[in-house]
Amino acid sequence: MSKSKNETTESHILNVAHEVFLKKGLDGTRMQEIADKAGINKSLLHYYYRTKQKLFEKVFKLAFKHFFPVVKANIIADIPLFEKIEAFVETYYSILQKNPYIPAFVIHELNRNSANVAEIFKSIFQDNNMEVELMFDELDEQIQKEVKKGNIIAIESRQLIVNILSLCIFPFVAKPIIKGILLENDELKYKTFIEERKKVVSQFIISAISIR
Amino acid sequence: MSKSKNETTESHILNVAHEVFLKKGLDGTRMQEIADKAGINKSLLHYYYRTKQKLFEKVFKLAFKHFFPVVKANIIADIPLFEKIEAFVETYYSILQKNPYIPAFVIHELNRNSANVAEIFKSIFQDNNMEVELMFDELDEQIQKEVKKGNIIAIESRQLIVNILSLCIFPFVAKPIIKGILLENDELKYKTFIEERKKVVSQFIISAISIR
């Protein structure tokens, strides 16, 4: 990865580290590899970020920060539920198409180290002033309003939310399985498959919760 | 992990290695840790399994073998589609409740090393004489038959299959997120949440594909 002219060494390191950590995880990444790919000395990594752990946390937090604002905007938007679902699925798939490794990365590191996760989460939310619980409370309210009005079937908000997230995220983390077993290991077929899901998934969800 | 009396050292090592590899992954696992948890000398690991890689592959294959027979039986069963979906979701959730770390483990290792994985896959299927493509062809046929009969909405089989798998597997790989953000970090709430999904998910799927 080559450094662009108007980029500081510090941020260049972060970009390269992002790339390597995402593909190989914390344990699988070598500081030497980051240094080599950034075209610098290994000592320089420690000069800017002191330890591997600290560099990793910077990368990890950044991976989150890219997502949350967009997701949040979609969730708290003041539009009808069905439209919101369509917009959310569309947006989420588009982001993930551009950052396909992030979900598997986040999931693995969260499972590996769920102790530290709580702290990392807190600092992320504090940094960005994102009140997650409030966000979901609003969404919960909107969903249950539709349930009471008889516009959608009775379903617990958390279950619906997890369903939506599952349908959006899983196809990316399970890419090797889907591509390998269902799509003849053909990259193009996989990309087409994902593109089609933008509509398939929102139709699926809306069909599932619509009153017949 | 203590060794039971009627258990050979060799299989005891495998059990302990399974436990450690599943939680920490290939890169995150130390041979010394497996030895310590098994209460044996590190050299003994190499005596029985020669290298870390070989031990890992044994564990990885075993993780798959536990799953496939049950899954296969459900998929090729000669029962109506809706019943099949209900049975599949129920079975899958029950297996995953007992082996919650397997999905994240498999996904991570597949993403980390999809080159070797192809070979491992082949040998697994050869060992167990499982013709996966045939399995999915049969399921595809059953689904499209229902589509043509007008019993379910028009949906591509692969999309439906991925939807089902997403809804079953994702809640386990994303446990830290779901539990942490949606369920107040309460283990019991998470377990209840998963238990409820056995019915929620199959209702959701069937509702989604039913003709209104």
Added chain:
DNA sequence: TATACCTTTGGCCAAACGGTTAAACTACAA
């Protein structure tokens, strides 16, 4: 030019790692 500060480098280190080897232990048959 001289000074001071920030950046970058190469050399180095102790610890941890996967793996090897030779010797010791064990059980059992001759």
Added chain:
DNA sequence: TTGTAGTTTAACCGTTTGGCCAAAGGTATA
């Protein structure tokens, strides 16, 4: 009791790892 094959151990090896340090390079200011 001795021989033998399978099992287990302690000591050790070469390499890799994350991290440290002192010195060199660069640049702006006085």
